[in-house]
Amino acid sequence: MQDSSDITSDLSLSDNSDNFEKFLIFSILDKFYSFPSRLIGEIALYDTVYPLPLLPSYVLGVINRYSVPYALFDISLLFYKTPGARKKVLIFKDEIDKIACLIDDVSGIADIPRENLFSIERSIDSNDITDAVSSSFNWNGHDVFVLDVNRILARVSGETA
Numbered sequence: 001m002q003d004s005s006d007i008t009s010d011l012s013l014s015d016n017s018d019n020f021e022k023f024l025i026f027s028i029l030d031k032f033y034s035f036p037s038r039l040i041g042e043i044a045l046y047d048t049v050y051p052l053p054l055l056p057s058y059v060l061g062v063i064n065r066y067s068v069p070y071a072l073f074d075i076s077l078l079f080y081k082t083p084g085a086r087k088k089v090l091i092f093k094d095e096i097d098k099i100a101c102l103i104d105d106v107s108g109i110a111d112i113p114r115e116n117l118f119s120i121e122r123s124i125d126s127n128d129i130t131d132a133v134s135s136s137f138n139w140n141g142h143d144v145f146v147l148d149v150n151r152i153l154a155r156v157s158g159e160t161a
Helices: 004-010 075-080 149-160
Strands: 020-028 031-036 040-045 059-065 068-074 088-092 099-103 105-113 133-139 142-147
Touching: 020 088, 020 099, 020 142, 040 059, 059 099, 068 075, 075 099, 075 149, 099 149, 105 133, 142 149
Parallel strands: 031 142, 068 099
Antiparallel strands: 020 031, 020 105, 040 088, 059 068, 088 099, 133 142
16 A cells, blocks of 8 residues: 555645545444544455454454464444444554454545544543544545544553553
């Protein structure tokens, strides 16, 4: 996958393309979420998972991608306590960590003007999805929530420590 500087240089925008951010939009339990596309390494089909003992139910185990193990999280179990459709695996770039998340399906890719991103305040003692949402935007008439991978990792490491 290209890095974000290559992607934005390919856009034929008349204005400054630094004012846009590209997002990968996906669904979980019929709701739309996204991560900045610059964080995504690849998307794969859900396949063999090698379980690990003594971890929370939302850490399904590890998957093997080109002989590299990635910890696999089920975001729907983490925040909703309900398993999703588990069709696809979103694998983050190695700079983030060796992690992957289960998603129901990929919905699209969108260039969103930065001024159209709405910050979301989170509760200090929250344990639901709002704890991991950094902002939102409207895409094709749907509200899309931007997830913060660092907040997700902080929650997982806090619960597995």
